[in-house]
Amino acid sequence: MAPTLSSIKDRTVAVLGGGVLGRRIACTWAAGGWNVMIRDPSSEQRNAALHYIENNVSSYASSMGTKPGKAQAIEDLAEAVKDAWTVIEAVPEKLSLKIDTFAELEKLAPKDAILVSNSSSYKSSEMLEKVGKDTRRRILNTHYMMPPDNRIVELMTDGETDEDIFPFYVERLKEVGLHPIVAQKESTGFVFNRVWASIKRECLMILGEGVSTPEQLDAVWMEMFGGKAGPCAMMDSVGLDTVEFIEEHYVKERGLPTENTVDFLKKNYISQGKLGAKSGKGGLYPPGHTTKTTGEDKSHHENLHAPTLYMLDIGLNTLPDPIHSGRVVVGAPDGREIRTLVSGQILPDGLDISLMSGRIYWTNMGIPTANDGMVQSCKLDGSDVKTIIPAGAVHTPKQLIVDQENEKLYFCDREGLRVMRCNLDGSQHETIVKTGDWKNEKDAADQLNWCVGISVNKKEGKFYWTQKGLSKGGKGRIFRANIKMPQGEDEATRTDIEIVLSGLPEPIDLEVDEDTQTLFWTDRGDPPMGNSLNSLKLSTSKGLKAGEENPKYDILARQLHEAIGLKLDQVNKHIYLTDLGGAVYRCGMDGKDKKKVYDEECTFSGIGLAHI
Template identity: 55%
Template sequence: MPWKQPIIGNRTVAILGAGVLGRRIACVWAAGGYNVAIRDPSADQRTSAINFIDNNIASFYKTFGNTNIKLGQYNTYEDLASAVKDAWFVIEAVPEKLDLKISTFAELAAKAPKDCIMGSNSSSFKSRLMVGKLNDEEKKRVLNVHYTMPPVRVTEFMTSTFTDPAIFPFLEEKHREVGLLPATARRESTGFIINRLWAAMKRETLMILAEGVTDPKEIDELFVELFGAKTGPCAAMDGVGLDTVALIEENYIKERGLPSYPVDWLRKNYVSQGKIGAKSGKGGLYPAGYTTKKDVVSQYDNLAAPTLYVLDIGVGENVTSNFFSSGKIYAASANGNNVRKLVDNLPFPDGIGISLSQGRMFWSNMGSPAVNDGTIESAKLDGSDRKVIVPAGVAHTPKQLTIDHVNEKIYFADREGMRVHRLNFDGSGHEILVQTGDFNNPVEKSDQARHCVGITVDPKHGKFYWTQKGASKAGQGRIFRANINTLAGATAVTRSDIELLLENLPEPIDLEIDPDTEILYWTDRGEYPVGNSVNRTYVGSGRDSEVSAAPKFDILTRHLHEAIGISLDNVNKHIYFVDMGGSVYRSDLDGHNKTVIFSGKNAFTGLALTHN
């Protein structure tokens, strides 16, 4: 039966796999005006994919030159049937495991429309190897279609040996429509065209490294200088993922009888130790964070960089009306670009946390500091479906907010309320964990040494931490911790497990902890030279339990302008922090390489991040 072009209309392009590459393929098609369905069994991956498209579709729209069309719609699905039921084109981007791809195509053939074109994004497995469970008519609609990490435009097609030849000019036309540059291999070939060239570079690079001839940095420097490339092969492999590189290379080894020692070396020295590149948190051929760049040069930069969510209290603008409700929430990429306003008209927002499992953000509104009217709100990550989960009158002046992802709890500090609170994501199960005073008592309420401001939680070790800042620039600041599980019979006022960690600090504000290293980080708004800084100290079991008059901690960076929000990027080993002067900063965990990634007429307070 001759192949007939599918009627597209409002039908979808379906992407199977919401990972680094899958979500970028989806973003290209949505930016090109096509409706997109993304299937992934992981709820976190589905949320991250939508979040990535929300934050990047505008830049993809400009990059691919699709300024005369309307953006397509995009949704995610857990099950395959729902994702492909209306598809005219499906691209599988599942891991490079042949048995998984075979079972995926068998299920796809049974559940997708009978005119749907089915493509595999694999560059190392021929699609001929994936169609053993399909009938002859189904095999005609299967091919390899490989995307080179959008926004790179190169896309390659290749027959499965069964593919109807009329499919290729049809798909080439559709890919050109969305701004891609398609090319069709004239015969079946493991690796297509570009990937065979790339495979040769990878293979020889790994041989050079395995033989100890030189190191990754020198290879890349020479490569970029000689060929005028934007990045070298080592940085590119880190961006792709060394685990993926190993899987692809092993397929070439089996098919062509190539030597295995370069991949054996890679697995022994990197993959087996979890050092699989930018996405791992342990680095790869380069240290963690190497690919995170302010000025993006290549498609491999910022693949593992976070999306930032920043609270602007609103006082930095020339507000002439609604001064007490001019706060906003912005999302931005880690290099300060793709800034989007998500929520506005907030009454002095201060703290923010993100739950990818819930697909929601949570933030605190201080309200008027003189009045008991603070609130906690929630919304989807695009700012829609806004809800109040802690109404006015329950918390006085909510400040930093943090999330215990293990136990699915929200913690927040309450400044003039002199309390630490905990609750469920929907606002139920509200508890007062710590109470340092009674806000109905004017003497206690005016005592700023009682005010709770910063909060962080370490579920791994069963602890939460908070700051009591003291009067402005007064050197009265303290940092405390207590157990997540309150002792039987204890109350927020009487609990005996509260431990004083540091005192006589200039003015400690927000906190973050790395549970793996048990290092506590915080911002301080006190006087120079110690204040207006980012600091850290070890709080694990080996610490000196004695609290001295001269606190022991490291000052990582100074000269901030009323520093407040702080967030750790444990994937790239970076600290992000903001100040009321309107700047967003990034530094290494030791404070080195401080970079201003955004600066404007704002007054930033809270900060949270997610990895897409």
């Protein structure tokens, strides 16, 4: 028997899984006014899911005119489902996991809760072996496409589902802006999915037989049927491993051939880690093909794996108080309106994100002559601002980077003439390089000692930093040293410091691509060498000795306006750059195809990103 409106009032919607689709399902119900509980065992996924909803729930709700509900994300399954009127399973596509999930839900969820699977490849009847007869009557499939752009939801019985549930659930789906379709009987795949599976299969056979290319095939498709993305681009966006997994299910049930479908994908793509847009190695198309910037044609498939961008606005364009007008802001590669997360900062400069801790970290330079800089942190929504390193413990902190694996912050101290690191909570704060004594007038006056940019290369066991020298002075240098301090030495006496490059116009921020062992950096010096993005293959860098010339490095992009921040997007193989002229750029890892994402009346410094 279906529940009633009165029986579900003030109860929650539970979503099991905070991944790409799970968080969109949760956001849809929250936008419709329901309080949503997201359960995911990964703290990183929980943080990302909540931040996705924070950033998008208003736009989801705008078309419905509703007041959004609240979303929470927790690890404990029992707590997540205890008050739910419906539980939506969006866990990984492993049948054994889904069987066990429904067995747990039978014990933990309310006895009248509607339990649904979002599986696109398994029938819900395959998930019932550990649940009783009464529970089977309230289990069904509700397969969501990709809200908010595609709002179709297909409903299907498990073969024993109470028929009264369907009209009740259809109305609830309509109320949150979705377009439900009810299958008349159970089958492998849904109504549209079966048609789409046939299209994918034939497209793969065309490619596997060498008849055509992804570009040609998609071009023909869009010419014939319209749209902004063809089947190959859409398969890349979903993930070729997912495409292969779903096709395997049809193969087993129908005895289909595999040579130019499953086998073709495994041999040419999946075995090489080329899973599509999410892998950073590309798929049927090169990496980054499905990520678009402002003004480019894009479909709802194309920004699924685009990052959220976090920038620092120093505030120098803000009158009457430019010193105290710095902001932490958030945006996206599609150029959506920038939102302010934290304001009132004193010349913020370097920024990075940890999804593991669910926090943003940034430096405030403070007044350069006052020794009042600090390192701060907040949650991804801008709340819970904390001081990690207090004023006086660092002089003028500049660029900052999170060592995600070891949960460490590295940052440079410009007028403090130091490179520092600490734990994410600020404990174990230590100086790892000291270029002089900032209290010594002579040392403090020598700008060649100023440390600015910072990066970590864990594979090499080293960290890199810039000492920019005089403004536009042509005496900038990039250094490196071992992450582990040499035994018996300290920050002032360590002997493992090497000069990587010297005589640079004015190097600022830098980052290492550990996959290719390539060093990237911005330079705000004068053209033609400065105001540029640059790179160096570390295999060509053995460390400079006195009188030696720099190894050959590449200038990848020019015409930046006082270049500052740099961040690598390893998923899409893009580089994001900021400058003091108020621009955020995106380009390829080779510097080509440079596009302006933002052009604002502000002064951008540090930039970070997260895939949420």
